[in-house]
Every structure is written in structure tokens, then in C-alpha cells.
Amino acid sequence: MNVAILGVGTVGSSVVKILKKNKELIKARSGVEINPVIGFVRDLSKKRDVDIELSDDINSILKRDDIDAYVELMGGVDRPYKIVSEILKQEKPVVTANKAMLAYHRYALQNLAKNTPFGFEASVAGGIPIIKALKEGLSANKIEKIVGILNGTSNYILTNMMQNGVNFDEALTKAQNLGYAESDPSFDVDGFDAAHKLLILSSIAYSVHGDPEDILVKGIRKISSEDIFFANEFEYVIKLLAISKIEDKKVELRVHPAFINKDNILAKVDGVMNAVSVYGDALKHSMYYGPGAGGDATASAVVADLIDIAKGNKSPMLGYNTTLQNVKLLSQNDIKTKYYLRVRVEDKKGVLATIANVMSENRISIDSFLQKPRLKDEKYTTLFFTTHTSLEADIKKVIEILENMKFVLNRPFMIRIES
Amino acid sequence: MNVAILGVGTVGSSVVKILKKNKELIKARSGVEINPVIGFVRDLSKKRDVDIELSDDINSILKRDDIDAYVELMGGVDRPYKIVSEILKQEKPVVTANKAMLAYHRYALQNLAKNTPFGFEASVAGGIPIIKALKEGLSANKIEKIVGILNGTSNYILTNMMQNGVNFDEALTKAQNLGYAESDPSFDVDGFDAAHKLLILSSIAYSVHGDPEDILVKGIRKISSEDIFFANEFEYVIKLLAISKIEDKKVELRVHPAFINKDNILAKVDGVMNAVSVYGDALKHSMYYGPGAGGDATASAVVADLIDIAKGNKSPMLGYNTTLQNVKLLSQNDIKTKYYLRVRVEDKKGVLATIANVMSENRISIDSFLQKPRLKDEKYTTLFFTTHTSLEADIKKVIEILENMKFVLNRPFMIRIES
Structure with a gap:
């Protein structure tokens, strides 16, 4: 199986390296030899530590009859999408690590890949086979x-x-x-x-x-x-x-x-x-x-996808x-979770009661509360709240109200709690 | 795809349950319907909470033309090995959770499964797809x-x-x-x-x-x-x-x-x-x-194997x-690791020096040592050692020597340290 590597940076170089270093092992597992035969780069003059023929002519690479699978590692969204689409229209397998392209075009790509293997293990969490x-x-x-x-x-x-x-x-x-x-x-x-x-x-x-x-x-x-x-x-x-x-x-x-x-x-x-x-x-x-990143870890996933293709295994692209x-x-306002709120306030009477009231009026129920002793000469103090499960819309409302109160110094800071 | 379940205990019942409950999902993922059609049990009189035809006649089940895949969940070693071998000789796919059978017969089974899918995800770590x-x-x-x-x-x-x-x-x-x-x-x-x-x-x-x-x-x-x-x-x-x-x-x-x-x-x-x-x-x-065990967790792996078979995916059984x-x-005596040693000894002069000498003479180098203060009226005390990386043969020798020393109460207890 002859492979073209489109984009020979850190990951592309690692793909070539692993295919050569573990050649025997890969053949024993996949049943065929997987050979990287050509790499596409934008700048031929740049020095690269990779043992493969390089070309800056993407069109000629896409037209080659002797390429059985393409690995897309160029980055970007629309350009690789166009190139990958062309390859899939030729019904040639594609492997990519390009998460941005997939985040925007995954369903369009799935339609094009109906009869063609399309691997993207490397796009999420590096080499973890998730x-x-x-x-x-x-x-x-x-x-x-x-x-x-x-x-x-x-x-x-x-x-x-x-x-x-x-x-x-x-x-x-x-x-x-x-x-x-x-x-x-x-x-x-x-x-x-x-x-x-x-x-x-x-x-x-x-x-x-x-x-x-x-x-x-x-x-x-x-x-x-x-x-x-x-x-x-x-x-x-x-x-x-x-x-x-x-x-x-x-x-x-x-x-x-x-x-x-x-x-x-x-x-x-x-x-x-x-x-x-x-x-x-x-x-x-x-x-x-x-490991979620790094040349070898990501290349581990790219090569695993190539081995699956070599074996003839086919799964629908998105399962x-x-x-x-x-x-x-779900609309963002309808999300329900627990919240932590940090509120910087003037340290004076009635502040806590007022905040507690605002929360209660907006259906936010307090689960825990912490106030550290104020430092000497310090006019402000920080209040820490955690809430029971509440609606995102309600906590946003509370933050807005608090932000506009005179005794509140900055916009209250919120962190969600995942239990 | 019609499936026979050989052994309808906890896991077998869960397999039937999942195949029925997630029928639509499984069809969408695999492309075909996977139907459990018959279950083999030894004792038909036993009450079971499972919605499937049951039979205690294994031979008739093995001869049925309408079965496309078999799930072996009987336990044991030689009996299931014989049955699974028969199925593989018919070139019908097998899925098993039987670790003991695989521990003894995996290579023989691999030979029989050369042209036939053989799934055993459920045999190790339950449903984790390891x-x-x-x-x-x-x-x-x-x-x-x-x-x-x-x-x-x-x-x-x-x-x-x-x-x-x-x-x-x-x-x-x-x-x-x-x-x-x-x-x-x-x-x-x-x-x-x-x-x-x-x-x-x-x-x-x-x-x-x-x-x-x-x-x-x-x-x-x-x-x-x-x-x-x-x-x-x-x-x-x-x-x-x-x-x-x-x-x-x-x-x-x-x-x-x-x-x-x-x-x-x-x-x-x-x-x-x-x-x-x-x-x-x-x-x-x-x-x-x-989860490494449990009916549903193990059945999750069995059904995933069935879905792979339905998709037509083939991998060599052992990769x-x-x-x-x-x-x-590697011979057990040649294993090298770090060790922890607990030695119960009479609390008297010279004991520690003697033990340290035995260790040193046998190429065991001490990494840390702990002796708790002896309780009042207590004649014995416990010494705790950890060693640098040593040879299994050497630590066994040391334990043997120490066990036979007069001031050592019991056989010293060793735990390996994995770093």
C-alpha cells in the first residue's frame, strides 16, 4: 500500500519514521507493506529530517495512480477540506489528524466517504484510541x-x-x-x-x-x-x-x-x-x-488508521x-449544573444578606459558603459560594445583578462544578 | 445475523437483553439486525429471566443452518474448547468471554480461526476494549x-x-x-x-x-x-x-x-x-x-464483537x-525488580548487621530501612527493608537464608515494588 503524506511537519515526519522503523511489525499485523512514497510540502527549501521524496505540487500528487491512501496533515479548514473531498471523490482512503476541518465539515465528509475508508483517530486526544x-x-x-x-x-x-x-x-x-x-x-x-x-x-x-x-x-x-x-x-x-x-x-x-x-x-x-x-x-x-499531542503519539494513531485500511476494515466514518x-x-441557558462563585465585595454589614437574597430570588440555592478573615487595612474581602444544581440562565442573571451592585468590586467569577 | 448463546447465566442474559434493548442502535451501527435466536443451557428446569428460546441439546444447536454466529459463555476449558473448535471448523464466527480456554488453547484456536472471525474482547477486563x-x-x-x-x-x-x-x-x-x-x-x-x-x-x-x-x-x-x-x-x-x-x-x-x-x-x-x-x-x-466484571459490562464487549463480525471486519485473532x-x-529467576522485605526478628544486638550482611553477600543493596519502636514486653520486632533493583534469584536466596536463622521468627515476607 503506497501512501502520500500531505504535510510533512512534526507529525508527518513521525508517520514516515514509524512506517519505516516498524515496517516488519506493521506488515505482520496488516498483512501488507505500507510504504510512504511521497510527501507534499509548501516550501521545498526548508530542511527536514525525513527520508522520503518531497514535492510542492499537490495536484500532481493527487493525480498519481500509484497512491493507495492519503494522509492529510496540512492544518487549516477549507483548503484541506477541498483537497480531502477531491481524494474521496476518487474513492481513495484518507487519514487525517485535522480536528478543525472535522469540526466544521464532518458530515459533508461522511457523505463523500460513504464507500471509502476515512480515518481520523489522530484528531482527538493524540494517540489514545478513543x-x-x-x-x-x-x-x-x-x-x-x-x-x-x-x-x-x-x-x-x-x-x-x-x-x-x-x-x-x-x-x-x-x-x-x-x-x-x-x-x-x-x-x-x-x-x-x-x-x-x-x-x-x-x-x-x-x-x-x-x-x-x-x-x-x-x-x-x-x-x-x-x-x-x-x-x-x-x-x-x-x-x-x-x-x-x-x-x-x-x-x-x-x-x-x-x-x-x-x-x-x-x-x-x-x-x-x-x-x-x-x-x-x-x-x-x-x-x-x-498523551494528547506530540509527533510520535499522533503518528501512532495515523499509522493505526492506515493499518485498519490495509486490513480492509470498514466502519461508517462517524459510526x-x-x-x-x-x-x-440543548440551548446554553438550559444547561443545569452546580456552580462556584467568587465575589469580591466591600466588607460591610448587610452585604452577605443582600447577595443571599439575590440568589434566592433567582432560584439559586447555596450549598457551601466561605469567607476568609479580612487582612488589616484591607477594604475588600472575597466571598466564595457553591450552589446546588441550578440553571445556567439563573446563575448568569445573578452574576449580572451582582456586578451592578455598588459594594461588588468586579464582575463575580464563576466556575462550574462537575460531580 | 442470527446468534446462538451457549451458556445463559449472568453474562448470557445480559447479552440477550442488550441485543434487544439497543436493537435499533446496533442496527444503525452494524448495518444489520443481530438477533439472539437460541440459548443453550444445561438445566432447562432452572428459572431464568431471559426472553429467548432455550435448549439443552448442544448438538442440535451446533448443527443449525440458520445460526450465523455463536457466543460461548459456558466456562470451563476443555469442553468449550471442543465445542468452539467444532464451530470454527464449520467456519462460523465465535465470540467468547472464556479466559481459561484462551490461556491454554489460544494458539490452537487461532489456527482454526484463520478464515473465521473470533472475538474475545470480553475475556480480559470485562467491557474495557483493551x-x-x-x-x-x-x-x-x-x-x-x-x-x-x-x-x-x-x-x-x-x-x-x-x-x-x-x-x-x-x-x-x-x-x-x-x-x-x-x-x-x-x-x-x-x-x-x-x-x-x-x-x-x-x-x-x-x-x-x-x-x-x-x-x-x-x-x-x-x-x-x-x-x-x-x-x-x-x-x-x-x-x-x-x-x-x-x-x-x-x-x-x-x-x-x-x-x-x-x-x-x-x-x-x-x-x-x-x-x-x-x-x-x-x-x-x-x-x-x-469495570472488569459484571453481566452488563462483560456483555458490552460480547455485543461489540458481534457488531464487528456483522460489519465484516476481520483481524487475525491474536493480531x-x-x-x-x-x-x-524469561525464567522467573532472571526477573529483576525492586523488593520490599518484612522480617520479624528477636530484638537483640547484631541482628540488623547480620541481615545486612546476608543481603550484601547476595548482591542485594538496601534502598530504605524502617524499624518501629518495640512495644513494651514484646520480644520481637519487625524490620522493613526496600532494595534497589535486584535479581529474583538473589532475593529468594536471601529469604531462604534468613528463614533459617535462629533470631528470625517467620519466613520473611516479600512484596515487589513496581516503579
């Missing part, structure tokens, strides 16, 4: 809920903040110095990367439609040392979670920092590692853990032969 | 090491001992009362169940041959409250681990209680849950977690089309 687990391993189950730590950069930063007491900016700088975060970290720390991945997993789980813009996405920039303090006091860990649930054919999708209990197994997923908890009606809770469910996205 | 992960998800990787918590009964007992301070007998009784342990718990708590599962996983990972009797198997009966005390002091957790490693084409297989560091993610696998850590050359460390490696089992 797509295969959802499509095949758990295929007997109605999936009820997915909770993932899907962004290694954010998890590295949060782990550092929790364990070493550094603030967000310091942790981000450290992550950038170690190559775990981009110079513009927005895609990772603001939750969009995890949102793309959550959409992909949820499409396999529930056949849900929707674009990244439709879902609730919050990042980790505003988490303060006071939130970390509270988490430690109350036996919580803060993680950037990607959560999807189905109830009454409504799918709830959200990405946000969350408090989780210290004894939740996801609380032990530290540093750049990823993990996905899946809840099904038969198996109940299972969890998948591993379904026929559309089963007519599910809809 | 067989699929090893055969397909991680197929790009040279597997280097597997570390599993594969016996839920033992893990439940050890978790209870660690967290609630009860001793082995109390924890076992509680497990039996809750239905987590058999009245004769030997198969679970003495390590044989985990050994069967380890052999299956290791055959997929390294094509290793061998019977359960060939490998190092130790149970958890002799773990005392003093070992728990030491574990807590030194930030360890005790788990019954199933470990396999490959080095220089030698495969090391062992099942034994082990100290693992509290921050190892396996240390968080509590109660009846199972988990498997897999180390590969590309993906490095990944881990798979979930290889051709034999790749000529690997051998």
Missing part, C-alpha cells in the same frame, strides 16, 4: 455522557497552578518555554481546541450536528490563586473539561474549567496528558488516558450506517 | 510493557485494606457478602485469574507462548496490616498487578501484589474496577480503565497475520 473505542469498542452501548480532558496545554498550565502555586501568566510562560504552548495560546487556553474535539466525539456518540460556535466555550485565563485556594480547601481539582451529555434527545455540549472531586480518576490526569471518561448504558464508566437519532443541541 | 486497543488502536506500536489491575475481587479487597484498615479475612468476607468474591476465592485472590488474562494480552502484544503454570503468580492472602502501614508511610499503594515486559526477545510475565507510587495513575484504580497501562514505542504510556517474533519466556 475514536475506535467509541465507534467499535463501546458499540453495544447507548452513550450517555462524555467528560474529557482534551487540551494538554491547558492541563499542563492548570496542573502547574494547582501543584506549584504559580499564577496563570507564569504557568503559561513556562508552557511556552517548554514548547507546550504556542506564542498565541488562545486556541488552547480559551477552549476552542477542546471544543473541536468534543464535537467530533459527540458526533460519533449521538450523531449530533452543530458548529464550534454553537457550544458553550470558556477558557482558563481568569482562574486566580483564590480559586486554587478554594479548590484545595474543598478537596477539588480544577480541570478544563469538555463535557457532552444526552437527555431526552437533547445534547448538551460545553467546554469550561470545572471543579472536580479529588477522588475522580480524571483528577489524577496531570501535565500534558489527556483523558476521556465515557459513560454508556451497558459498560457504565470507562476511561481512556494517554452509523443509518441516521438513528434526531437529536438537537 | 483487546481492540492492543490489536488495532496501538497497532503502529512495538508494545514494550503492560501493567494491569485485572482482578476486581483482589482490587476490592486491597482497596478495603488500604482505606479502611481491615485485614485480609475481614475484607474477603465483605467481598463475599457483596457478591464480589466466590465462596472459594482462590482463583481470584491467588492470582490465577489475572495470570490467564495477562497471557492473553501478552500473546497479542508479543506473540508469546506459554501456559499459566509457566509464569510467576503470587496472591494477596499474606498481606498484613504491617505491610499496609509501611505502604502508607512510604507513599505507596498495594495493588495486585499483572505485568509483562519484553527485552531482547525475552518476555517477562508475572502476577503479584506490588507497591506502586501513590501518584501512579493505577494507584487511583479502586474497588472492583480494572485498568491496564500499555507502553508502546510510539504512543508511550496509555491507560484503559473500567498477527504472520509470526513475527521468536520470543521466549
Whole structure:
């Protein structure tokens, strides 16, 4: 089986390396030799440590008769979508790691891939075989809920903040110095990367439609040392979670920092590692853990997809032969969960009573409350609340009301609690 | 696709239930309807809560032309092996949860299943799709090491001992009362169940041959409250681990209680849950977690195998089309690891020096040492040692020498340390 690698960066080079290094093993497992024969690059003059013929002429590569499968690792959305569509129209198999392309075009691609293998294991959680687990391993189950730590950069930063007491900016700088975060970290720390991945997993789980813009996405920039303090006091860990649930054919999708209990197994997923908890009606809770990024880890998934193609294994791209469910996205305002609220206020009589009243009038019931003794000469103090399960619309209303009260210093900061 | 269920106990009933309850979902995923049409039972008079025709005539079931796949859930070794062999000779697909049959006959079955799908996901770690992960998800990787918590009964007992301070007998009784342990718990708590599962996983990972009797198997009966005390002091957790490693084409297989560091993610696998850590050359460390037993969890794997068969997906049974490696089992005496030693001795001058000498003469180097203050009127005291990496043969020699020393009360107790 001859393979063309479109995009020969870190992952593409690793794919070539693994196909050569583990050639015998791969042949024994797949039954055929899988040979990387050509790589597409934009800039031929750039030096690359990869043992494969390179070309900057995408059209000639797409026309070659001797290519049996294409690996798309170019990044971007519309350009790779156009190229991958062309390949699928030729009924040639495609393997991709491109989560953004899938987040926007997965159903269009599924239509094109009706008779053609299309692998995208590498698009979510690097080399962890979570797509295969959802499509095949758990295929007997109605999936009820997915909770993932899907962004290694954010998890590295949060782990550092929790364990070493550094603030967000310091942790981000450290992550950038170690190559775990981009110079513009927005895609990772603001939750969009995890949102793309959550959409992909949820499409396999529930056949849900929707674009990244439709879902609730919050990042980790505003988490303060006071939130970390509270988490430690109350036996919580803060993680950037990607959560999807189905109830009454409504799918709830959200990405946000969350408090989780210290004894939740996801609380032990530290540093750049990823993990996905899946809840099904038969198996109940299972969890998948591993490196979510890196050349070799991602290439591990790309090559596994190629081996599946070589074996002739075919599964419908998103797991379904026929559309089963007519599910809809739950409106963000209808999401129900528990909340943590940090409110910076003037330390004077009546403040707590007023806040408690605002909550009660908006159907928010307080579960726990903490006020630290005020420092001498300090005019302000911080109040920490956690609530019982409440409606997103109600907590938003409360935050708005509180923000406009004279004795409240800044906009109250909210973190959701996942139990 | 018509399916016969051979053995309609807890798991068999769950298989029927899931096939019926999730019928539409399964059809959407597999493309066909999967119908359980007949169940084989030994005793027709026994009342069963299952909605399927039952028969006690195995031969007539095996001869039916309208059966497209068989699910073997009878238990035992030789009888099911004979029956499964007959089915495979007819080139009809088989799905089984029978770990003992596979531990002894997996290569013979693989030969018979050359052209016939053979699913056994349910044989290891219940519904966790670990067989699929090893055969397909991680197929790009040279597997280097597997570390599993594969016996839920033992893990439940050890978790209870660690967290609630009860001793082995109390924890076992509680497990039996809750239905987590058999009245004769030997198969679970003495390590044989985990050994069967380890052999299956290791055959997929390294094509290793061998019977359960060939490998190092130790149970958890002799773990005392003093070992728990030491574990807590030194930030360890005790788990019954199933470990396999490959080095220089030698495969090391062992099942034994082990100290693992509290921050190892396996240390968080509590109660009846199972988990498997897999180390590969590309993906490095990944881990798979979930319920290791129970009707629905195990049936989840059985039905997933049936769906794969319905899709027409074929993989070589143990993952290889051709034999790749000529690997051998490492002799038990050549295993190298770190050790913990608990030695009950008369509390008198010269004892520690003598023991230290014995160790040193046998190439055992001490890493840490602990002696608790002796209680008043107590003639004996307990010494706790941990060692640097040593040879199994050497530590066995040391234990033998110490056991025969006058000032040593009982045979010293050893637990391996997995780092």
C-alpha cells in the first residue's frame, strides 16, 4: 500500500519514521507493506529530517495512480477540506489528524466517504484510541455522557497552578518555554481546541450536528490563586473539561474549567496528558488516558488508521450506517449544573444578606459558603459560594445583578462544578 | 445475523437483553439486525429471566443452518474448547468471554480461526476494549510493557485494606457478602485469574507462548496490616498487578501484589474496577480503565464483537497475520525488580548487621530501612527493608537464608515494588 503524506511537519515526519522503523511489525499485523512514497510540502527549501521524496505540487500528487491512501496533515479548514473531498471523490482512503476541518465539515465528509475508508483517530486526544473505542469498542452501548480532558496545554498550565502555586501568566510562560504552548495560546487556553474535539466525539456518540460556535466555550485565563485556594480547601481539582451529555434527545455540549472531586480518576490526569471518561448504558464508566499531542503519539494513531485500511476494515466514518437519532443541541441557558462563585465585595454589614437574597430570588440555592478573615487595612474581602444544581440562565442573571451592585468590586467569577 | 448463546447465566442474559434493548442502535451501527435466536443451557428446569428460546441439546444447536454466529459463555476449558473448535471448523464466527480456554488453547484456536472471525474482547477486563486497543488502536506500536489491575475481587479487597484498615479475612468476607468474591476465592485472590488474562494480552502484544503454570503468580492472602502501614508511610499503594515486559526477545510475565507510587495513575484504580497501562514505542504510556466484571459490562464487549463480525471486519485473532517474533519466556529467576522485605526478628544486638550482611553477600543493596519502636514486653520486632533493583534469584536466596536463622521468627515476607 503506497501512501502520500500531505504535510510533512512534526507529525508527518513521525508517520514516515514509524512506517519505516516498524515496517516488519506493521506488515505482520496488516498483512501488507505500507510504504510512504511521497510527501507534499509548501516550501521545498526548508530542511527536514525525513527520508522520503518531497514535492510542492499537490495536484500532481493527487493525480498519481500509484497512491493507495492519503494522509492529510496540512492544518487549516477549507483548503484541506477541498483537497480531502477531491481524494474521496476518487474513492481513495484518507487519514487525517485535522480536528478543525472535522469540526466544521464532518458530515459533508461522511457523505463523500460513504464507500471509502476515512480515518481520523489522530484528531482527538493524540494517540489514545478513543475514536475506535467509541465507534467499535463501546458499540453495544447507548452513550450517555462524555467528560474529557482534551487540551494538554491547558492541563499542563492548570496542573502547574494547582501543584506549584504559580499564577496563570507564569504557568503559561513556562508552557511556552517548554514548547507546550504556542506564542498565541488562545486556541488552547480559551477552549476552542477542546471544543473541536468534543464535537467530533459527540458526533460519533449521538450523531449530533452543530458548529464550534454553537457550544458553550470558556477558557482558563481568569482562574486566580483564590480559586486554587478554594479548590484545595474543598478537596477539588480544577480541570478544563469538555463535557457532552444526552437527555431526552437533547445534547448538551460545553467546554469550561470545572471543579472536580479529588477522588475522580480524571483528577489524577496531570501535565500534558489527556483523558476521556465515557459513560454508556451497558459498560457504565470507562476511561481512556494517554498523551494528547506530540509527533510520535499522533503518528501512532495515523499509522493505526492506515493499518485498519490495509486490513480492509470498514466502519461508517462517524459510526452509523443509518441516521438513528434526531437529536438537537440543548440551548446554553438550559444547561443545569452546580456552580462556584467568587465575589469580591466591600466588607460591610448587610452585604452577605443582600447577595443571599439575590440568589434566592433567582432560584439559586447555596450549598457551601466561605469567607476568609479580612487582612488589616484591607477594604475588600472575597466571598466564595457553591450552589446546588441550578440553571445556567439563573446563575448568569445573578452574576449580572451582582456586578451592578455598588459594594461588588468586579464582575463575580464563576466556575462550574462537575460531580 | 442470527446468534446462538451457549451458556445463559449472568453474562448470557445480559447479552440477550442488550441485543434487544439497543436493537435499533446496533442496527444503525452494524448495518444489520443481530438477533439472539437460541440459548443453550444445561438445566432447562432452572428459572431464568431471559426472553429467548432455550435448549439443552448442544448438538442440535451446533448443527443449525440458520445460526450465523455463536457466543460461548459456558466456562470451563476443555469442553468449550471442543465445542468452539467444532464451530470454527464449520467456519462460523465465535465470540467468547472464556479466559481459561484462551490461556491454554489460544494458539490452537487461532489456527482454526484463520478464515473465521473470533472475538474475545470480553475475556480480559470485562467491557474495557483493551483487546481492540492492543490489536488495532496501538497497532503502529512495538508494545514494550503492560501493567494491569485485572482482578476486581483482589482490587476490592486491597482497596478495603488500604482505606479502611481491615485485614485480609475481614475484607474477603465483605467481598463475599457483596457478591464480589466466590465462596472459594482462590482463583481470584491467588492470582490465577489475572495470570490467564495477562497471557492473553501478552500473546497479542508479543506473540508469546506459554501456559499459566509457566509464569510467576503470587496472591494477596499474606498481606498484613504491617505491610499496609509501611505502604502508607512510604507513599505507596498495594495493588495486585499483572505485568509483562519484553527485552531482547525475552518476555517477562508475572502476577503479584506490588507497591506502586501513590501518584501512579493505577494507584487511583479502586474497588472492583480494572485498568491496564500499555507502553508502546510510539504512543508511550496509555491507560484503559473500567469495570472488569459484571453481566452488563462483560456483555458490552460480547455485543461489540458481534457488531464487528456483522460489519465484516476481520483481524487475525491474536493480531498477527504472520509470526513475527521468536520470543521466549524469561525464567522467573532472571526477573529483576525492586523488593520490599518484612522480617520479624528477636530484638537483640547484631541482628540488623547480620541481615545486612546476608543481603550484601547476595548482591542485594538496601534502598530504605524502617524499624518501629518495640512495644513494651514484646520480644520481637519487625524490620522493613526496600532494595534497589535486584535479581529474583538473589532475593529468594536471601529469604531462604534468613528463614533459617535462629533470631528470625517467620519466613520473611516479600512484596515487589513496581516503579
